[in-house]
Amino acid sequence: MDMHILQALKSETRTGNFVGIATANLSSRSELIAQLCEIAGTGRLQPGLRILTDYVGASHYLLARADLLQEAGLDFVVSSDWPFDLVTNLAEAFVGGFGRATELEKCMQLFQPHFAVLPETADVPDGASRQYCSLMFNIGRSRLALMFxxxxxxxxxxxxxxxxxxxxxxxxxxxxxSGTTTDRDFELTDRELECLFWIAEGKTSDEIAMILGISRNTINNYITSVMRKTATKTRSEAIAFAVRNNLV
Structure with missing residues (x-):
């Protein structure tokens, strides 16, 4: 078995990560909270994720927008220190598995550790388990998955x-x-932001038109305007821009 799952132990230690860092004691919960409080004011996501990753004893993390899964590309990746080739190998399996889950199953997965095995084609670093762990959680209208x-x-x-x-x-x-809104955010009208949100939810122009009660052509005009203002060429790029700038 690749990974043994036991109940919480107060004396847990890690055996080193993929690059061979020496054995070190895991930090306590109070130390973790103190570290997060210290860096929270910087507004930087990656250092916080690294601290959380070290606390659980993992070697690498990947944070993804589970509500922005695309058939092509990696637009749903928010932050990651996984090897790039490993991310691309995981993408298809992640997209397919989440797409097959019902809404009830997705809700039941919140904060519940889920274990899966990486595809056989994936090259894992020396000493790494092929089994990975994921946790699902919501932030407002966004559903995210943290994988270790x-x-x-x-x-x-x-x-x-x-x-x-x-x-x-x-x-x-x-x-x-907590971040301030950029000048570019103000260029998008309320209607354009509304269309951007529904695009991120996977709705087509026809579906958005029915939801908002306006014509399909008007919806397409709004979407074209969004892509012009955000300097994006496709809907996927517009969604990625919206995620990076906290617009959806």
């Missing part, structure tokens, strides 16, 4: 996973709503 890679045979604490799921949601929400 662990060393082969690492003893994983369920309690630490729950801590990380809750604190990642809280920390990410602080960054999403």
């Amino acid at each position: 890679l662990f060393d082969d045979g690492f003893i994983l604490s369920q309690e630490r996973l729950r801590d990380v799921g809750l604190l990642t949601a809280y920390y990410t929400s602080l960054l999403q709503y």
